[in-house]
Amino acid sequence: MGNKVEARVENLMQEILDGTDFELVDVEFVKERDWYLRVFVDKVGGIDLDDCQMLSEKLGEILDKDPIIESAYILEVSSPGIDRVLKKDKDFLREAGKKIDVTLYAPIDGEKILVGTLKARDENFLYLENFEPLPREKIAQVRLHLDF
Numbered sequence: 001m002g003n004k005v006e007a008r009v010e011n012l013m014q015e016i017l018d019g020t021d022f023e024l025v026d027v028e029f030v031k032e033r034d035w036y037l038r039v040f041v042d043k044v045g046g047i048d049l050d051d052c053q054m055l056s057e058k059l060g061e062i063l064d065k066d067p068i069i070e071s072a073y074i075l076e077v078s079s080p081g082i083d084r085v086l087k088k089d090k091d092f093l094r095e096a097g098k099k100i101d102v103t104l105y106a107p108i109d110g111e112k113i114l115v116g117t118l119k120a121r122d123e124n125f126l127y128l129e130n131f132e133p134l135p136r137e138k139i140a141q142v143r144l145h146l147d148f
Contacts, residue, residue, distance in 0.1 A: 005029040035073035040080040099145035
């Protein structure tokens with residue numbers, strides 16, 4: 001159910017954002033204690049609470065009229081955060097040359113989290129400076145790295 005909802009909401013949200021300076025980063029429909037529909041949006045310079053509220057209201061109005069989701073859910077519209085997850089091709093292109101954290105499903109050479117500079121990604125591999133190409137099927141998650 002989640003993937004169909006996510007795809008439909010992604011299309012609706014993209015229609016809302018067309019012609020604006022907002023970028024749709026991701027949509028998640030997940031069951032925790034309750035169902036959550038999370039929409040992550042960004043723009044150059046970042047988004048603020050007023051942006052999130054306005055976009056939440058616009059999407060909420062559409063979802064109230066369109067029975068995409070039959071069960072009760074909580075709608076959240078927010079920024080992807082400074083340690084955003086990289087999922088789409090455009091994410092990897094935009095963040096090329098930046099330091100990232102790569103979480104693996106199973107350790108490689110005893111390491112389950114690799115930190116390196118993103119060079120590129122293709123259909124089969126993720127390329128980091130000073131690392132052998134990483135097969136994509138071994139990668140659980142990729143995030144921007146935060147230095148403290």
